[in-house]
Structures are given as C-alpha cells and as structure tokens.
Amino acid sequence: MSIAIELPHAKRTLANGLDVLVHEDRRVPIVAVNLWYHVGSKNERAGRTGFAHLFEHLMFEGSEHHNGGFFMPLQQAGALLNGSTNADRTNYWEVVPTSALELALWMESDRMGYLLPALTRERFETQRDVVLNERRQNYENRPYGMALMALSSALFPPEHPYHWLTIGAADDIRAMEFEDVRAFFRTYYHPANASLSLAGDIDTGRAFELAENYFGEIPAGGRPEPVHAAASLPREVRLVFEDRVELPRVYMAWHSPAMFADGDAEADLLADLLANGKTSRLYRTLVYDKRIAVDVSAYQHSREIGSFFLLASTAAPGQSLTEIVAIIDERIQHLADEGPVEQEMERGIAQAEAHFMYRLQTVGGFGGKSDQLNAYNVFRGDPDFFAGDLDRYRCATPTTVRNAARSYLGFDRRVLLSIVPRGQAALALPGSEPVSVS
C-alpha cells in the first residue's frame, strides 16, 4: 500500500536573491526559522582549513545593531537555537514561540547584513580557542576520533576540498588571521547565497511579508562560483593508525554517487541491508552467528560533489581484522552477484516510508521540516522534493541495488583503515602503511 507523504510549502525569491520557503503547521504555537548559507568547508583551501566552521561561531558574537551575544535576547524570548557547519553548507536556526518570530528575523537579518562592525579581534581569538577545545573534545580525546580524518585524506587528493574535515587542522586554526574574516563574510554571507525557511504556526502571506521586511534591504552580493573537484581511487589503500583504544576496528571507504544522484538511494539501502539491525547481513554473520565482531555499521555519507560509503566493524577480543574483512568481502561479493532478496527490499522500503513520516513531526531544529526544505532548495535548487525523495527509495529494485553493489563497492578501489591499540600495529590488516593525523 502506498501512502501519500507530503511536505506542502510555498517559495518566493526576494529581489536581492534570497529564497524564502514557508510551510504552515499550526499544531503547536511555535515557528521555526532556518537559514542556510551555501558555504562549508569545501569552499576552503588547503592550509586554511576550519575557517567556515570558526566563522559560524563568530555569527553568535553580535552584529552592528545588537552588539552582544546572540543567545541572550532569544533565550529571553523562550527560543531554542543553534547552528552547524559541514562540508557543503552552514545552517542557523531558532525555534521561537509564535509571538517572538519578528525578534528572530531581526536577529538573523542583522547578522546577515551587518555582522562586521561588531566583530573584534578579541571575540575572534576567544572563539578560535573555543574551537580548538571543540576539536580536542570531539576528535583528539575520543577513541577512534581521528578515523574520518585519516579516511578523508586518503580518499580525496590534497587539493580536493573533501580531503580535510570541517573542523579543520589544528595548525590551520591556530594560524587563522582576523583579517580573513572580512573577505569570507563578503564572499559567502549575503542573500544571493542563502535560503530562508519558515515553518510552523504562521500564515504564508504574512511570512513572505516579514521576510521581505527584514531581509529585503540587504544588498544581494554575488553568487560564489560552484566548487568542482573530482576524485577517484584506482587501487586499494591500506592504512593503520595506533590509537588509545582497546579493540581493533577496521574501516572501509569507497567513493559513491553524489547526494541525490543516480545510485545514492541504492547506496543508502545497501548500507541498511548490510549493517542496520540484527537482520542485516553483516550484523547477523559477524556479531550474531560467528561472534567475531562486537559491532558493524554502514553509512552512505551523501555529499554535494561526491559521496563516500563507509563500513566499519570492531573486532571482538582476540579476533582478527583479517578474518572480519574476509567475511565482509565474501558477503559483499554475494550481494553483488545475487542482489538482495525480495524480503530485504520490502523491509528496507517499509523503513524508508516510516522514516519519511517521522521526518514530518518537527518543524525546526536539525532535520526538522524547515531544515529539510532548505536542504532540497539549496542542493537541488527546488524545495519541492520531499515526495520525490521518498520515491527514489520506492523505485529501487533488487536489480538496481545489486548494480549499486557492483558499481561502487569494488575491492580494488577502496581505503581500508585499521585502528589498533597503541603499540600493537601487528593487529592491523597486512600491508597497512602507518598514517599520521593529529
């Protein structure tokens, strides 16, 4: 049975190029304000990494007409707010009581139009140190925390912007100059490079009026050049990293289709049927039946100019990564030869349908309806893709999933990273080269 799952909305583009998206949902007296700037760490250059994310921190330190912390007035109005940066975009959001919508729009528009006069060297330097602590907490002081850094730098060549992580290199962060802030803001933070989404307890006409009122006066700015970069991996690369961990873990990474490209949804389904839940092929074999691994996971990291498919499994005490990899390879080969069975497809599509439905439950925050509309608008140029997105999964067949396994999960073009306890490099897969990340 096919159920209708929709995310109705309206779109208008202001004269200065700002896209405005509105979705009405009057169930709770709140409105979500969600603003995307089409800039992320992929707009950075080698040696200057981590800047887009540091800049996001600066957006919370004040603007010309509210020269103080961004949180205070919004917290006073009962708002929840946050922001985040990834390789492809930076987002900022507030969820406010209906009565405080104009306050949120005033604040967002002030930092879009008038950030620089409030930015001081002192604020810049403080946030640079906060970011260094964020990096220590989330990467350096966390077991397996450096894995993605090692994988990204092996999958993508040094000039490719996915070569580095959004958090950036510690040395690059320390070397950042206050003067660089100005140019970055002028290049990326303006209406023509942004998308504003309002969802919740609001009338569509009123929402457009308010958007025009608060953002219409901001000069358009130019659209930044799109980033183009290609990457391929013509061979298998084996790496080892010694870390403060108890159990060895192996990561496998492959290049895979870009976000929304043909094969991207199939890669998602592949990840599910390989490693999501006890019924998945790899969990069942490695963790449930043979008990040689304590976990296994797979994920299609969908990105704007090229994705990667990541599989990881941690060895049970005393078990070898070599044996785990042999079994994973055998299971992948089987999938590439035979394809999934009907039952697996039914299950995967049932889960996709339910998850799309769950995505309609919240108006704001990360992953809420306002955020989803912006994702479709920024990455596809058209917010009207919620139902189409689900259709990508509904249209997948055993054949297309099998073909995805054949096309993307080749053994001769992947990165294999072993992360092993310090001093036990011998536990890595044979032939692994030590990798240095810090």
Added chain:
Amino acid sequence: MAVDRSRLPVPGPDPSFHFPQIVRHRLGNGLKVRTVEHPGVPVVTFVIEIDGGLGADPAGHEGLASLTADMTDEGTGALSAIDVSDALARIGAEYDVEVGADATMFTLTTLARFAERGARLLSDMLTSPSMREADFERVRQLRLDRLRQLKDVPPAVAERAFLKLLYPSHPYGHLAIGSDASLRALTLDAVVQFHETTFRPRRATLVVTGALPHGDLLGVAQHAFGTWTGEQRALDVAAAADFVPHANSSPHLAIVPREGAAQSELRIGHLSARRGTPDYAPLLVMNAILGGQFVSRINLKLREEKAFTYGARTGFDWRRGVGPFSVQTSVHTAATAESIADTLQEISGLRDSRPATAQEMSLAQASLTRGYPRNFETAQQVARSVAQLALFDLPDSYFEEFVPKVNAVTADEVTRVARTYLDPSRAIALIVGDRKATEESLAALGLGELHVLPPTG
C-alpha cells in the same frame, strides 16, 4: 517599510498553551494505562514504564536490570532474536530501552496503521521473552566488550567514577551496565527471576499517544496487554530511593589518570535533592542561572570569557531518592585547576556575594517557560512526558501548572535554595585527565589530597 534597527522587537504575549487531556484507565490485570490524543502525523508511540531500574540491582549483581531489559528483543514465542528485529523493521518501528535509577522505560514508535501490530509485538517482547541461554551469553559478552571499550571514553569513565564517589555503598552508586565482575557473576536464572518479579502489570504504566481517538488507543492497549498476567511478587529488595546515602566520607578531589589526554573531563558536585522536593521550581530557575543554559554564569565564564572549553553545563540528575547536582565539562588540560576554582566560586557566588539579579531571574524564567510548548511537538515527546508523571508520582495537571509555578519563583527563593541545596564545601571534583600535567596546580586548590583512582574509575 524600513526595519527599525535601533531596538529589538519586543515579543507579544505568550501564546496560550494547554497540554492535551490525559485519560486514565486501569486494566483488569492492574496495568495502569494513560491515553493522549495527538492528531497530525499518523504516528503512534507506546511507552511502558516499569518500576525497578539500576537501583534495583542486588549488590554484586550490578547490571542485572539493564541486561534483563536488553533481553526483551532477543526472542519471544516462536520468534528468534533475528525474527524480532525483522518484525520491528517491517513496521518501521523505533524501539528504545532506557534503564534509569528507579525505573526502566521501553519506547516503541510506529505508524498509526501499524498500531495493533506494534502493541502486540511490544507486549510479547516484554511479557514473554524467550530468555534462551545462548542469547543471554551473547548479550552479556557484548556488554563486557562494551565495558572494555568504555575505558577509553572519558565521559563514561568520569560518570562511573563520580557515581561511586557520590554514592559509596548505595544502590545508586553504579552505571546501569554494571561492572566487569558483576556481569560475570550474573546468571540466566537471575535474569529470569528479576524479570518475573519486576515485569508485572501492577508495577507498570503504559502510555499510548498518537493520531487516534482515546477509545482506539485504549482498545489497542487492552487488546495487546489485557492478557498479561502474573501475581504480585514483591521485590525482595527495598526501593533504592529509600536508602539514605551515608554522610559522605569521599575525598573532595580525585583523578582517574589518562596520560597525555588532550583535555580534562570534569565532574564537580554533590548529592542535593529528590525529584519530589517542594523546591523543584526554584531549583530549576537556580540551575538555569548557574549553568543550565548557554547564557548562564558558568558557561559564560569558562567558554565565552576564558575559552577553556567548548561548553560547560550544570544540572540535577533527578531521581526518586536524593540525586546529585553537578557541573559537567571538558577543558583544556592547562586550564584544569582554574576551571574547578572558577566553578566553585560561581556556586559560592550565587549563595552569598552575587545573588541572582532581576535580569538573570527574568532570563531564566523566560527560557524555561516561554518555549515550553515546543517540548510536546511529537507523539513520542508527549508519551515520554506523561511517563515521567508515573515515574515521579506527579499529578496530571503538572504540565498545566509548570509555567505559572516557574514564573512565581522569586530571587529570594533562588538564594534560599542555593544555600540549602548547594554547598561548595561538600563538593567533589573529579578529573579524568593527565595527572602529571595537572597535579601541581590541583594541589594548590586547597581541596585536600588528590586521590588517584584506578583506570576503570
């Protein structure tokens, strides 16, 4: 019309908020049922709250409640563990188990059209799990392996060590997962017995919320759980909440060494209040001012002024018995001692020299109350909130009364509760970090001898 940028727009009056009606039922077997209609997205959530959490673990068998809860999706009737996983996936269910100090909470969310199937499956899993030896061995081994991995996770090491320091010889003094020794001591018989005595309809409350009328929600509950039987067998341990913690003889300063650590993971606090305290509302306001939100004294000091950390938060870990108030943060190693000193100074300040200002009061109250409705956007949020009423024996009017109660708190009350419930002289500061790099400056804090704890906390 040009925007007036000379001043911030002043928000209008708060929109009115009413929590949806909670309808109470009791099934013939004694199971308490609460239904709440949540129209909109065709989704339904079931939450079952069962009395008995980690505090019910017998001494030496820490981890029993949690492992028992974990066995619920390892097979029931003709279904193997794999089959259960498959059945959950086929209805797109999200299934979650949370073992708290006093109770265990099972949550299942599915599409409204699968409500019957979801309820039936949840009932089978909880009331008649297969409890096979092979599954028990596998699940226990995975937990032992998980414990081993947690040794490298600083926040987990800190939580474990901090609980031990807060609650010496008390049923709350351990993590739900237990310890290596206690997990090895567990048997399937102990699990089966714990399940038999704890998973009883009279000890449980089922909350059903979703896009269906009350009658249908109740019908689904009745159909799936009406046949759940089991005579009441009292647990042979007293409720953990009734144990009075010892007058604390724990050290004030302790470290779990982690050589070369990039940061020091910190916990600073002491036992403070029960969830049932009549001072709950003033304590929430006090916490918001001190460290419960971004704009709060401790976060502004440690992050925005000194850049020692990515963030610092304070909070109460609410339990039926006395629970802790604590600060949680992770700071640059070189800033370890100064962060502890600053934190204690902020706590003292709120008690004595720097009471809450009018502006802080207004900010804390507004942030707790004005956005309150957003906590009830999804069926799952509503169901879990209603389950909290059962857990802490709160009235159904609780959500309606929350906003006026918080808004009625005065600055004097905040000072009073800060003096009553916070006491820097009783605080325990725990560090998971580099000992060599910090011990000299820690000694200068005047918190007494630095106790060095084993690596497992």
